[in-house]
Amino acid sequence: MSDDISEHPDRPRRGQVLFAALFLICATLLIAALGEQTKWLKGKEFFAQPRFWPAIGVGGMVLFSALHFWHLPRKPRRLPRWMREADWFQWAESLFWGVLAVGLALWLGPLAAAPMVLLVVTVRVTWLYQHWTDRREAKVWASVFEWAAWFLGYVLLVPIIGYLPVTIAFTLMLTWRVGYRDRIMMLSAVLFAITVVVVFKSFLQVKIPGAALYEYLPSALRSFFILNF
Structure with missing residues (x-):
C-alpha cells in the first residue's frame, strides 16, 4: 500500500484514518463498560466467568483495531504556517493532551483510566494525521x-x-x-x-x-x- 493518499477512483484511500479511529474509539468504550455490564462471580471457574469471553472479544477488538490504526499509511495534514513555526503552540498542544491523560488517571484510577487514556491518544493521533480527504469523506458519511x-x-x-x-x-x-x-x-x-x-x-x-x-x-x-x- 502506498504512503500517499490516492484520489484515483479505482483506489479510494480517503477516510482510512478516520474509520480506524472511530472503530478504535467504539471498541475502547466497549471495554471501558465491561466492569458495569459484566460480572466476575466468586467460586466460578475462570473460563466460565460471565466477564471472561466478553473481555476476550472486546479486548481483541481494541488490540487489533489499535494495530490497524497504528500501521495505516498516514499523511500528516498541512497545518497553517503559524502553527508549524510556533514552538509554543506545539508545546501547549502536547501539554494539554498530557494533562488530560494524567487528570483522567488521577480521577478514575490507573486501571479504570486506561481506556480513557487510549481514547485521548487516539484523538491526539487522529488530530495530527487527519487529511482534507478524511474531512471530505466524513461529510459523505454524515449525509x-x-x-x-x-x-x-x-x-x-x-x-x-x-x-x-x-x-x-x-x-x-x-x-x-x-x-x-x-x-x-x-x-x-x-x-x-x-x-x-x-x-x-x-x-x-x-x-x-x-x-x-x-x-x-x-x-x-x-x-x-x-x-x-
Missing part, C-alpha cells in the same frame, strides 16, 4: 443523518397532515433533492406518490393513522379521506 431526518420527518407528519399530502410533498422534495428537477420528473413523482398511497391505503388496507388535519374537512370528505388517503 446518512440527512436521509434519516427525512424519514423521521415523514413519519412524524403523516398523523398530523395526512398520508396523501405528506407523501406527495416528500416525494417532490426528495426528487428535487437528488437532482431530478425537470417538469416530467416532478409530475412522475406526483403520480408515483398517489399510486403508492392508493395501493397501500385503499387496496392493501394498511393501517395508517388518520390525520388530525382531516378532522377539519366536511363529514363526508373526512370519512372518505380517512379510509382511502
Whole structure:
C-alpha cells in the first residue's frame, strides 16, 4: 500500500484514518463498560466467568483495531504556517493532551483510566494525521443523518397532515433533492406518490393513522379521506 493518499477512483484511500479511529474509539468504550455490564462471580471457574469471553472479544477488538490504526499509511495534514513555526503552540498542544491523560488517571484510577487514556491518544493521533480527504469523506458519511431526518420527518407528519399530502410533498422534495428537477420528473413523482398511497391505503388496507388535519374537512370528505388517503 502506498504512503500517499490516492484520489484515483479505482483506489479510494480517503477516510482510512478516520474509520480506524472511530472503530478504535467504539471498541475502547466497549471495554471501558465491561466492569458495569459484566460480572466476575466468586467460586466460578475462570473460563466460565460471565466477564471472561466478553473481555476476550472486546479486548481483541481494541488490540487489533489499535494495530490497524497504528500501521495505516498516514499523511500528516498541512497545518497553517503559524502553527508549524510556533514552538509554543506545539508545546501547549502536547501539554494539554498530557494533562488530560494524567487528570483522567488521577480521577478514575490507573486501571479504570486506561481506556480513557487510549481514547485521548487516539484523538491526539487522529488530530495530527487527519487529511482534507478524511474531512471530505466524513461529510459523505454524515449525509446518512440527512436521509434519516427525512424519514423521521415523514413519519412524524403523516398523523398530523395526512398520508396523501405528506407523501406527495416528500416525494417532490426528495426528487428535487437528488437532482431530478425537470417538469416530467416532478409530475412522475406526483403520480408515483398517489399510486403508492392508493395501493397501500385503499387496496392493501394498511393501517395508517388518520390525520388530525382531516378532522377539519366536511363529514363526508373526512370519512372518505380517512379510509382511502
